[in-house]
């Protein structure tokens with residue numbers, strides 16, 4: 001199997017258009033949900049107030065093109081809410097302030113070999129506040145359709161732009177997850193382009209999100225997000 005380089009996706013991004021998807025699974029103790037709709041795409045957002053309060057509110061912010069990364073963000077948020085945190089799951093571009101939160105999970109779909117600009121801008125804009133609380137990053141991509149050392153290495157490289165943009169932020173953990181390849185969400189041109197690329201790489205259409213892997217990664221955040229002191233300044 002051949003893996004993607006960032007350059008291989010540079011041109012594909014310009015032809016992607018309309019998406020239409022919705023992912024929303026209720027959970028947690030007291031949950032309010034919403035969907036932010038832009039250009040026909042539904043992006044899940046929710047707030048969950050836990051019964052077993054830790055007194056900590058966590059932000060799960062994400063960037064997405066077609067909405068499916070919102071499902072991953074919601075699963076992470078639900079897991080943390082079940083662990084006693086209050087959780088707001090939001091599109092990164094809708095978050096004005098990070099200061100109310102005691103920890104942040106920030107994630108993005110991958111496009112053209114990188115996090116989406118909204119997520120990178122979020123980290124850059126909030127890097128000072130985020131350097132003072134525990135932060136975890138995650139991404140979704142199709143490279144991880146097959147989980148191999150090579151695909152992992154490539155997926156890790158997709159996070160380099162945000163690590164460079166906000167070097168003060170030192171994530172306590174990073175999650176790398178397989179995402180969704182759904183041609184029905186692309187316009188005719190994008191579908192043709194992506195189909196050709198994916199077929200050449202041997203990647204079929206499908207939803208490759210591994211919910212066990214996602215929730216078990218989120219469970220691993222409970223201790224670093226709940227224990228103080230958490231921030232070690234290496235500089």
Ligand SMILES: Cc1cc2nc3c(=O)[nH]c(=O)nc-3n(C[C@H](O)[C@H](O)[C@H](O)COP(=O)(O)O)c2cc1C
Pocket residue numbers: 004005006009012013014016063064065066067068069070109110111112113114140141142143144178179180181182194
């Ligand atoms: C235009 C475009 C470019 C993409 N570029 C990459 C890429 O460089 N590497 C990769 O592994 N996946 C790539 N993907 C796959 C997406 O990261 C994956 O489908 C993701 O789960 C989509 O999440 P979303 O529904 O939240 O937008 C690309 C998808 C599209 C449509």
